[in-house]
Amino acid sequence: MTIRRTLPGLAVGALVMSLSLALSAGPATTASAEARVPAAPAVSEQQVMPHLRALQRIADRNGGNRAHGTKGYAQSVAYVKSALDRAGFRTRLVPFTHDGAPGNNLIADWPGGDPDHVLLTGAHLDSVKEGPGINDNGSGSAAVLATALQVAESGLTPERHLRFAWWGAEEQGLIGSESYVSKLSGADRRRIDVYLNFDQAGSRNTRQWLVVHDDEHGETEAQQAFEAWFAERSIPTFDIGVGGSDHESFGNAGIPSSGFSTGISDCIHEACDNLANVDPKTETTSTDAIVGVLWKLAATAPRH
Template sequence: MKRRFAVASVSLAVVLGCGTLPAAAADSTPTVTAAAAPDVDVNKVRAHLNELSAIAARNGGNRRSTGQGYRDSVAYVKGKLQAAGYTVTEQPCTSGCTSGAGPNLIAEWPKGDANTVYMFGAHLDGVSAGPGMNDNGSGSAALLENALTLAQQNPDMRNRVRFAWWTDEEQGLNGSDFYVRALSSTERAKIKAYYNFDMVASTNGGYFINHITSAAAAPMKAYWDSLGLQPEENTEGAGRSDDYPFEQYGIPTSGYAMGASARKTSAQAAKWGGTSGSAYDPCYHRSCDTLTNINTTGLDRASDGIAYTVWQRAVNTGTGGTCDTTGAVGNGGFESGTSPWTGNTATIGAHAGQAPHGGTRFAWLGGNGSTSTESISQTVTVPSGCTRASLAYWLHIDTDESGSRAYDRFTVRAGGTTLATLSNVDAGSGYVQRSVDLSAYAGQTVTLTFTATEDYTLQTGFLLDDVSLRNG
């Protein structure tokens, strides 16, 4: 992970301390069932780390982007990928990178829809001070074994998967920034999400997900939720790793991390084990970031979560199920009373003063002009045969607010994950059909919740109608 050298008001850099994660957390079989993702062998991941360590030892003890240690790391990863059947490209960083920095390494599995790309990346370079086993041998090795596992399994693909190992991250996210800048707008549009893995084996670590409530993060969170890990938002890593250049171009991002130099809180130690008040990684950017600075349990969980996400996003599950979404959402037009909706069901009815999208009834959330929160929910099963599924709904936002500030908000959640947020700023003259992606929940039963939250004055009404689950 790149150190943040200057921060406007709050420093995100603190130093990582050693501790022991609870042995009780031996991985159980995940309850998530949407895709039969393989178990990635953590011993093979560690074998890649052994090779990266040996490369550093032969090259002055590090794998910095401008040194032979980095170039040898590229050669190692490239050789493995080519042997597995990947289309592999070394991309020289010709602008913005440190003078003498080695290339990015891009590997694409040549199957699936080339116009729908899911990208997974990790920086392969380290700092000068040490071999960089956690930062970022851990993410690089986990990614490599996932790529090799995908090739070995050779499943039927519906979308394209692209892996990347970035140069010159430690000097300013330079390799990934160059890559995204060099893409045409057409090629950028093909990348539906980018997933980043930077420091996924911190010895006193926590379980952090980038943009944890986003749609991109849904499969990553679902997997770690299935292990009972109670992951948290990766606030420490915001803007500090290779997902940031993708964000800057509007590409959805997520990823796993276990923490760098920030210190573990007492609440985190209570649920994850380890030492409160100590840094997540005691050897962050230090010479002791060696093979002894690896938390194998965390590395295993991250590696398997990556595989789960790859399978969710790009692999045909082969379950043999169908994708009949008819009736999956009960009473989606609100014409048959309130059941099976729960929550503030008094919001459902044939309200005077506003019109439905269809029929005679709709749900009128908010519109109170005072501090309030109103929600309606129902539990829906997304058929296992749905490789693509979306929740569609019609929404009219009527407001007395003005300006570009979001005072009143409307959210759509699947379980604990927020998939969409709208506000008074999005108000218009009539109903607009909107949708959120539920593909990650295929084969699962999930509670869908619509919530309106208003501040203390000036009403915003969120009129909801004709909710349905769709194939595609």
């Protein structure tokens, strides 16, 4: 996580409740679309934590990190890509160069859905050179991967086109995501209905989930959906602005954004950001939230 903004400290209990009530009464066309899609599956710890253990092993055998330009990062990309390829995704590596070293973003598309209305879900996969980056941001990467694999296992047939992404060199200044966004045509940018970002999804001692509020676009349908999901389970949240992580690149390009973080851990950007720095229960809850909201947004017919 690249930190660029101080988080506001106001609770959003009343707001969350009002959003939950508002979401319960959608238009008939939305309800009809959702009826055609099965309920979101529940995710178990056994479906997400093995990915984090795999990333830890990759770091262990490559000098203790998974940073841009290293074998640790290249093997992390290969691990995620292999899982997606086996599941039936169309994957591609999008190369870029930073600080004299080549890097790749990994993009995975699930067949089907309206290509003019893309739901893009992502996380940065790289660590810093000081450590393995298992919470920052193996946790977000693993949660997004587990979500994508749930899509495949369920054979989801979404209204919107589903795309997943894992960014490189984000720890060096949001390089990978910015490279991806800068190469999109104006038409391709407009096709992305919303970008969902997840950074540090498994922090220990998490008491509330920090839900991204899009400063430019206001409350997006995704933000409302996340806050409603957490409110239904009596899990506290509060808003954070678009800034400090990969969604900043999309916000700067005028693409609506949301997502969440579980907060900055004590071991951020240090060798102690290892597997022991992730709480499996928090990681599983985060993955469940992503799956639940993605299922809802995927089933929602675009309004524009």
